[in-house]
Each structure stands twice: as C-alpha cells, then as structure tokens.
Amino acid sequence: MAILEDLGGEYAHIRRKILIGFGGIAAAVVVTAVAIGVSVLAEGPGAWRDLVKTVTNPTMVPIFFAAIGGGVIAPWFAMRAKRFALLRTAMLGHHRCPHCGYGIRSVPAHDGAVTCPECAAAWPAGEVGVLPEPPAGSSRRHILLLVLLGLGLAAMFAGTLLYWAF
Numbered sequence: 001m002a003i004l005e006d007l008g009g010e011y012a013h014i015r016r017k018i019l020i021g022f023g024g025i026a027a028a029v030v031v032t033a034v035a036i037g038v039s040v041l042a043e044g045p046g047a048w049r050d051l052v053k054t055v056t057n058p059t060m061v062p063i064f065f066a067a068i069g070g071g072v073i074a075p076w077f078a079m080r081a082k083r084f085a086l087l088r089t090a091m092l093g094h095h096r097c098p099h100c101g102y103g104i105r106s107v108p109a110h111d112g113a114v115t116c117p118e119c120a121a122a123w124p125a126g127e128v129g130v131l132p133e134p135p136a137g138s139s140r141r142h143i144l145l146l147v148l149l150g151l152g153l154a155a156m157f158a159g160t161l162l163y164w165a166f
Helices: 002-043 045-055 058-093 137-165
Strands: 113-115 122-124
Touching: 002 045, 002 058, 002 137, 058 137
Parallel strands: none
Antiparallel strands: 113 122
C-alpha cells in the first residue's frame, strides 16, 4: 500500500493521458476515413482507383512510417518508460525488486549492485531504500508534449491523405 501512496496520482494520470492521446489519434483517423469515404462516394469509382494508386505509391512509404513511428509508437513507449521509472523508484525505495516484487531488504550489495535472489535482476545499491521524491510538474509537461507531438504527426498523416484524396 505504501508503494501505491509513493507513486501518487501521476502514475494513474499517465495511463489516462495515454488513453486521451490515442483516443485523439483514433478520432483523427476516423475523421480522415470518413472524409476519404465521402470524397470517393461523391467522385465515383475513378476516385477510388486514384486513392489506391496514391496510397500504394512508393513515395508514400516514408510518410506512413513517419506517421506511425513518430505519431503512435514513440509516444507509447515514452509514456510506458515514464510509468516504469516511477514504479521502479517506488519499489526500490521500499526494498522490493521491481522485476518480480521479491523483498531485497537484507540482500548485500556486490560491486555496487543489489542482485535479487529470486529473479537475478541487479539494481544499483544507491537506489535501494531511497524513497521517491514527490513528482515534479515538468514530467507532466513532458507527457503532454509527447501526446501533442503524436497528435501533430497523426494530423500531418491525415492531412497528407486528405490532400491526395481531394
């Protein structure tokens, strides 16, 4: 219970921000798909062939990879890494192995690291037993910037599709 208290509200807020960010990306994709669908229906079968030709064009591959990698995958991994860092700090502060949860209070340090006897994960001895500081506001800004970056890249992707569709 003490570990959850040390994590504070920021740990739960990160998950909410992930859902909000990806909800925004999903909304942009749905709006783009609807716009493309309306355009294809209004223009007829020739528009569908033009759209397929444009999307399958080899020059579009880098745009797709940039949109998917920068707009979806990078923010996802950045936020997961932030959550794990918070959890790791809290668990080590309470003498628990972040990997398996085993108690490492009485485990001696060797070569500056405490090795968990249960899973053999090694953790810096200087971090074991040090309780986490209250979360700072700058980490919240980092997450918000990552979400905005992801939305911006998704919007660029959607704009590219709209440009080629209309």
